[in-house]
Amino acid sequence: MVRTQDLTYSYDARHILQFPDMHCAAGEHWLLLGQSGSGKTTLLHLLGGLLSPHGGFVEVASTRLNNLSASELDHFRGQHIGIIFQQPHFVQSLTVEENLLLAHQLAGFRPERRRAHELLAHLHIGHKSNVRPNRLSQGEQQRLAIARAIINRPKLVLADEPTSALDDHNCEEVLALLEREAGQVGATLLIVTHDGRLKDRFHHRIFLQSTQA
Template structure:
């Protein structure tokens, strides 16, 4: 991302969601993005993933400039080179677990590699559950299916938006372990938006957004260190509000 800005509205009502993001993330890395409400986290993820178009600046995926792509080109990019994991899982209830995992391949018009799906389901602890429907699985298991689906096309980047937000602490830790393993064992590149310091502690680095800018960053750190940095980042805002 180079000089990425995103504005909404016009004139005095203009909202500066991103004010100039310069960032380069290496392949095979795990980055967590944190920040107070309204800091620009969601806009950051949407612009980086080609789900929203920056007002200014450029976004490159590998050697591909995606900023000027039309909607059809962006759709193809998202199907073939990007993976997504959401808080709400977003599985299709009418499809089996295996069919959900293979869906990106099906949408991209390529060969549906059932052996690849079977391998990924085994990696996420769901071996033998390919014929089940999402409703037959727990929330944690459904998120495991979503992770397998995100990885099935061997994407350049997986974007995860609050992937543990709907899970209990133990299940969340298991899911984070799977994401960490995807980076370490499969060479995946993951960008994860989270509000949870414990989740961010799984990442190689943590970026802190504030008022549409990268305000700080930490190398891989403990949850306590991340929480303290987050508190320091938001303290002036709370103090100002209290005043």
């Protein structure tokens, strides 16, 4: 499902990040661990097609992201990859429900009101569907971010430090939700973190060293 090979990226000439080759099968849940500065976020952006690698390639669902044009890549990402960021952000002028439907629509799907409602109810924020996202608590916002990432039934779900801002209780809940929801749509889940609390939950783990050449 996700494959990388000889992946490198550099922000400047003297600072080249090298990433270990990866191969994650469909439906697997992976943890990407590493210290700050080890290039965790960079790797996640490479996998999500937000950055283009300087060397090597990324393959998601048998599609080489390198070979796609800019707008094809946007479209591919919208349809097949869901991303959850450390700080949840939303379109502030839209309600919770509208934010979910926007994800549908921007990916080129017909907005499915019912799926949005089901998903929100499932994540216990159904009663907040008509408020603005900034009225939600941190935990609720993170749940909404998960809902947004999986609403299009993506093949790959990427999560960048989804728990670092949360207390133990919320952390546990968000992780459980991520696994459950990703499992439900059959997506490959890749969590990037330096949060030690997550280590023992996952069998598939990749440790990133700050490898600089």
